[in-house]
Amino acid sequence: MAKTATRIDQFFVLHATRNDRWQVVADLARDWAAGAERPQGLADTLDELAVLEQFHAIPGSPTVERLRGLVETGEAAEAARLARHVAEVLMVGRGSDLVEEWEAEEDVVAADIVPSVVAPAEARRPYFEVLYVTAQEEPRWKTLRGQVRRLRRREDQFVYEPVFVGSVEDAICATVLNPRLAAVVVGENVPLHSRHQAPVIRELLEHVAQAKLQAPLGLELARALKRIRPELDLYMLSGRNVETIAGDPHADVLRRVFHSIEEPIELHLSILEGVAARYETPFFDNLKKYAQRPIATFHALPIARGKSVFQSDWIRDMGEFYGMNLFLAESSATTGGLDSLLEPTGNIKKAQEMAARAFGADHVFFVTNGTSTSNKMVVQALVRPGDVVIVDRNCHKSHHYGLVLSGGQPAYVEAFPLTQYSMYGAVPLETIKKTLLDFRDEGRLDRVRMLDLTNCTFDGHMYNTRRVMEECLAIKPDLIFLWDEAWSGFAHWSPFLRPRTAMGAAAALKDYLCSPEAVDAFERQQAELGPDPSREKLLKTRLVPDPRKVRLRVYQTNSTHKSMSAIRQGSMVLVRDVDFAHVESQFHEAIFTHASTSPNQQLIASLDVARRQMELEGYGLVMNAITIALKIRMAVNGHPLVSKYFRVLGADAMIPEQFRNSGFVDYLSPGANWGTVLKAVNEDEFFLDPTRLTLVCGTAGFDGTSFKGLLANRFNIQVNKTSRNSVLIQSNINNSRSDVALLLRVLVQVCRELEEGGGTTTDGFKRKVHSLMTEVPDLPNFSRFHDAYRKDGGPQTTEGDMRTAFFAAYREENCEYVPLRSPEIDKRLENGPELISANFVIPYPPGFPIMVPGQVLTKDAITFMRKLDVKEIHGYEAARGLKLLRPDRL
The missing domain is CATH 3.40.640.10 (Type I PLP-dependent aspartate aminotransferase-like (Major domain))
Incomplete structure (x- = not known):
């Protein structure tokens, strides 16, 4: 137990700092081994890690205690070696590498640990951890851990390590803190309260787990864990009437119920089978098999099998760039192990059903057109x-x-x-x-x-x-x-x-x-x-x-491709509709209308694989993306030079106060913790996604478009969306702490160059900032549809027949063009006839239609258009002017 009370409920903070704490230990131990005095901070940091590591298998609590013993006995060199090894293993990140490296360490330094079966390097198996929630006393856990390890077999598809906790609250903490968990084994008669401080755990139970556990009850805990992480497989061990538990209507959260005294090999095999059920990717697995078969193609897809590419002197470089498998896995066929996206009956159908299970939907449809x-x-x-x-x-x-x-x-x-x-x-x-x-x-x-x-x-x-x-x-x-x-x-x-x-x-x-x-x-x-x-x-x-x-x-x-590991244009439609049976045929007609009859096989496979990844490691990946976003917020807003020119907006700037009943201000505001965040998630009308950061650049004299170009062209940093005076920074499951360091380094360099040019003191800089941050155009609201397109409308309602207006513009005689800055525009705004948009006009940024077919244009919309300084305006030809419907033709 830590000498000072350690709170274990600051979930994302702890997740983000675990590796950092081990690196601190490694650095302090290195300095000590090099001849420095034994640092006091070493013991304090180990105290913090002792709490965290009880929820992880690798390196876990035993390693912390072993390192603490080395420190207490003055074995500086061995302490430095072990701390460095732990830090390096955690930096590896990949589970298969992690378990192999760690078990090699155990073979060297921990002969009392039962030897484990380790797959050879060329056949590394995916690694995960299993949480055991048990009422047995902690001194028994080492023996239990050895029993679980002895169940491993060389033919097992995966390898896992057990993590033991002895209370309901610790089970909640482990489920939230340990992203490597893939399954939980829940025992009965487990105490409710943790030995550690965990005041936010009650809020987590109420808001996220939707449970108020008042007694040491197994099934209630399982239901709470399922609400927190629905992807986990849950098993229950019971010494009483297992038939009663299995027949409970709430037991549907459990994958299986075991009598606690039965042979444990069945539990081991069930855990592996449960993970295998999520690991399966029906379409991708079959596509890999298809690519290995010798096939002659007599269909209209010349690049299938790659002969037209690799036997060419002129485009062979494309084949070398993408690799042979891309072409071997191409086909126009929907048989022979493949399936039809438009009428799936085989592995695509199964892949969509697995995606529905993963995302909590009744039905899922894969889409390859975005x-x-x-x-x-x-x-x-x-x-x-x-x-x-x-x-x-x-x-x-x-x-x-x-x-x-x-x-x-x-x-x-x-x-x-x-x-x-x-x-x-x-x-x-x-x-x-x-x-x-x-x-x-x-x-x-x-x-x-x-x-x-x-x-x-x-x-x-x-x-x-x-x-x-x-x-x-x-x-x-x-x-x-x-x-x-x-x-x-x-x-x-x-x-x-x-x-x-x-x-x-x-x-x-x-x-x-x-x-x-x-x-x-x-x-x-x-x-x-x-x-x-x-x-x-x-x-x-x-x-x-x-x-x-x-x-x-x-x-x-x-958009699976926008936030998961899917190829561009990979998308899904998720359905929870009690009346879907009445519209299913219409839905298939819509698919036939819009989906290509030649969908890209690789896109379908990537949707299948993206689902697999998110079910098995998505929780940790998203947790890391949130961590990255918080690190960026802290780095930008806390840097003395960068914050002088740039800032990331908080919820107080992005969401008006009347929509934040919880009082939530920002993730970085004093006193904010995940209890504050939970309250905002539960109560507020709008909540700010932590992974999306609006970086204001107008205060540095850059408009969004030019700053986006600067980042891309000069520093190889890509961003997507911009506004007049900001760019949007997104963190996702692909980002790392190195990306944060690069972004901050670039911002520091930009700020230094601004300082060298006189910084905020020059008149030119002040004029730029004033123009970008103060002289901003008002955003126009939608006005109304012309009465000709509201023939069946009511006096209060605003709907309009946009389709008729849209296709009316297909007849040239119905349209006219008026230059945007023509005096005629102002004259007609004042005296008529009305200006009626013939098409959509969509400036980028901001990216929303400020004019739609059949809309009566007002002074607000025209003023906004005239003040725009963006280059990309869809639906507007500057040389011809606004495309309008002629009132006399309506």
Whole structure:
């Protein structure tokens, strides 16, 4: 136990600093061995690690105690050697390398440990750890560890190490802290409380595990662990009536129940089988086998098998660049071990079913044309001509084009503006409720088919998805939800972010709606509201749906390639729809419409593999991505020179205060911890994804586009999205601490050059900053559709027949072009006739359509267009001017 009380619930902080602490130990021990005095900090750091390592198998608590003994007996050289070895092993990172290196060390220095079977280097096996939650006393754990190790066999596909804990709270901590866990074995009669301080554990149990454990109960703990990390396989050991446990309706979280005195080899084999079930990649496995077969191709894909490439003097370099397997794995065939993406019946079908299991969906569809296509598929499948879709005007253009294709009529709702940074946030729930109530009051609520929102937004705004769906379903119980989660597919693998995802919220909402409490809550609220509540009262009340009427229909589109290890354009559609059987044929028609009949085999395989990776190591990868983001925030905002010119915006700048009921300000604010974050995740209307960082560069005199170019062209740093005065920095599962160091080094160099040029004191610099940070154009809201495209609309509602306007512009005689800066524009704004957009106009940045077909243009939109200084504006030809529909032709 540490000499000073160590809190074990600062999860991401501890995860980030574990390797750092071992490096500190290695450095201190090295200096000691070189002749320095034994540093006091060495013992203190070992005390910290003693708490952390009890939740890991390698190096684990025994290694800390062995190192502590070497320190106490003054064996500096051996202490330095062991500390250096531990630090190096942890830096390796890859599990297969890690276990081999560590067991080699154990063979040398720990003869009392039972020897393990180690695979040869050329046949390294994936490595994971298994948590054993046991009521047995700690002195017995060493013996138990040896018993588990003796079960290993050379023919095992994987190798694992056991981790033992003796309380419910320690089990929660290990599950959160140890990303290498792949399975948990839960015993009975385990004490509730940890020996360590863990005040946030109660909050974690309530908010993430959704459990209030009051007694040492095994099945309740298993359910809590499953909510935290649903990918884990859970097993239970019981000395009582195992048949009773197996028959419990809540035992579906368990993979298997064992009688505790039975032969342990069955548990060992079950653990390996459970991991193998996630390791399998049906399509990728078959594609590898296909590539090894001798095949003659008589179909229209000349590069299949690679002969046209490798036998050519002129394009052989392409084959050498990509390698032979790429071409051996290409085919137009959908038989012989392969499958059809459009009509999957074999390994693609199985791969999609495994993805559905992994992401908590009922169905998953692979898409190889990107999430732009996924969005259009869902809209076409579910929206009929004339249906109204409430949609964020700031969403990706694929949603708007999907409505044009399907004939759905958009009722645009506005996100809150962040004018200073030329970007929008997300749509307030009150705005959505007002729109639904407008349709209700006009007697046209039946026309509303879908709510279509982006979650999270490009800039990191995550909705309180469950609350949005609950309150909307209270007004319209059969409303369909489409959540575009192109940028946040990874969030499923974080227990902190999962509740904010469509599938995570849908799962929790489904469980709630099936409970007796849901009916009671609805009846109580109805009694409080009275028979005819006013609009104002409904808007101010957190509405509760009637579970007897709700039809839970949730769709999520997921750019797998944007946040997981999939090839570009790899996407998924996730479905949780109680009425999917009624629209399944339509959904397949949408697939036939939009999917290529020649989908890329490698994209399909990468989707399969991305699922495998996330199920087996996604939790740790996402935890690391969050850690990287926090390191960047601290490095930029805490550096005395860099923070003078640049800063990463916190939640207080990105989310207005009225949407942060928890009071959450920023991850770096004084006193903030993961208890604060949990409260914000649970309570706030909007939450800021920690992996998305808005880096303000306007204060350094750079507009977003030029700074993006500077980073790419001069320093080989790539970023994606920009605004007038910022760039978006994203951390993902690919980033490392070295990337953080590179970014900070570059920012320091840029700042030094600014300082050498006079820094903030020159008039030119001041003018640039003032222009970028103060003279920012107001963001225009959507105005309205022209009356010609609202023939069946009501006085309060705003939907429009955008499809008719879009195709009206296909006739040249219906259109006119007016130069943007022509006096005619101002004259018509003042006196008419109205300016009616003929097409979409989408500036990048900010990337949302400021004009859509059939929209009446206002002074705000024209002023914004005139102030834009970006080069890329889709739908606008500067030489010809604005493309407008002629009023006299409507």
